[in-house]
Amino acid sequence: MRWAGHGVIVLLLTVVTQLGGLAWLIALMTRRRLVSFVLAYGVIWMAAYALAPVTGRVPLPCLQEPLRMQSPAYCVLMRNYVSPDLADAAHRAARQVAEAYPDTVTLALDGGFPFLDGFPLLPHLSHADGDKLDFAFYYTDPGGHYLRGKTRSPIGYWAFETPEAQICPNRRWTLRWDMRALQPLWPNRxxxxxxxxxxxxxxxxxxxxxxxxxEPPLAQRLGVQGAKLRFQGCRAARHDDHIHVQL
Ligand SMILES: [Zn+2]
Known part of the structure; x- marks a missing residue:
């Protein structure tokens, strides 16, 4: 492969995982690149897990209860790192839901990368300092029974609850994606x-x-209100498919 191709791979891996591009660069120095990449990625992953707390971010759990990442993919991609205060707040909130409804698993979505304030976690505008975290909604089956640990979309995002509520003008260049083509694919939950x-x-x-x-129409439907509850504006991602919190 040409160097430009490797450059693109390194860039993509860096954008998606922060440290994965480094693993590819290491693999380029070896003969069996794919095996070397997997090994190098594994070593870097473990190093991040051990070292991130030293520099101020902790990983949210991948397999535990009552709080875990929505999919192990978030953990593999190292997108589950947040500041210790935010991790504690997330654990505490998940425990409160589990106290009210004992069988509940609370699912977290994108948090942040292990290192470096200011390093963007795309496509989010603000998840760059470990002080932001997204949560999935809880869902039921069509009969109204709670679906433990399940979401509507496979990644937890983009299954919008209030597609009918047009609260923003139609714009061509905006991060307020409607993902209309995807909506019919999600199960009725x-x-x-x-x-x-x-x-x-x-x-x-x-x-x-x-x-x-x-999203305001959803907050209204859920019957929640408060000064901390905000609308992100029309140029940022919709928030009727997940909850965003920040310190
Ligand atoms: Zn967010």
Whole structure:
């Protein structure tokens, strides 16, 4: 492969995982590149897991309860790192939901990368300092029974709850994606309002959390309100498919 091709791979891996590009560069120095890449990535992953807490970020759990990442992919890609305060706030909120509804698993989505304030976690505009974290909603089956540990879309994002609510003007260049083509693909899983309400309330009442983004029509439907509950504006991603919180 030409150097330009390797450059693109390094760039993509860096954008998606922060440190994966480094693993590819290491693999380029060897003969069996794919095997070397997997090994180098594994070593870098473990090093990040051990060293990130030293520089101020901790990984959210991948397999535990009552709080875990929505998919192990978030862990593999090293997108589950947040500041210790935010991790504590997330654990605390998940415990509160599990106290109210004992079988609940709370699912986290994108947090941040292991290192470096200011390094963007694309496509998010703000997840660059470990102080931001997204949560998935809770869902039910069509009969209204809570679906433990499940989301509508495979990655937790982009299954919008209020597609009918046109609260922003149509713009061509915007991060407010509607993902219309994807919507019919998601299974019929209504949002589980009781648990979602408890989670939002638990996060809002944590003094360390300063802001939550929930789309206004959805906040209204859930019956949650408060000074910390904000609308992110029309140029940023929609928040009727997940909850965004920040310190
Ligand atoms: Zn977010």
């Amino acid at each position: 209504p949002i589980e309002t009781a648990r979602t309400r408890v989670l939002i309330t638990a996060l809002m009442t944590d003094p360390r959390i300063t802001k939550l983004f929930v």
